Amino acid sequence: MKISTKGRYGLTIMMELSGRFGEGPTSLKSIAEKNQLSEHYLEQLIAPLRNAGLVKSIRGAYGGYILAREPMTITAGDVIRVLEGPISPVDFTEEDDPAKRDLWMRIRNSIAEVLDSTTLQDLISYKEDTESDSYMFYI
Secondary structure, eight states: OOOOHHHHHHHHHHHHHHHTTTSOOBOHHHHHHHHTOOHHHHHHHHHHHHHTTSEEEEOSTTOEEEESSOGGGOBHHHHHHHHHOSOOSSOGGGOOOHHHHHHHHHHHHHHHHHHHHOBHHHHHHHHHHHHHTOOOOOO
């Protein structure tokens, strides 16, 4: 299973909103500029996230998007499933060999376990920790 740009950029949106949780709405334009992504593409990704109840849109001059729930209650699996569909390395109906079917199911379950046990809060905490560990050199 390969996660497409839909899933990767969707996680980027959600991490940005998580990092600003409680600070008010964030525009897609600011997310696109900060991450050097297409605002138009992000607009296509935000609709399914909103329809799934993961984000809320705020209208108006200072509008944008906010998380619908706290970052610790939304998992990477929630986001990936909305944007990519079911998590599965292969179509199990095509696999006749029970041994190989079992292998694919164990792989699927392992991937799902990692995605479902990783919250947006985990991702932004990790990002903040790794950014604070970097060194700044001046010449």
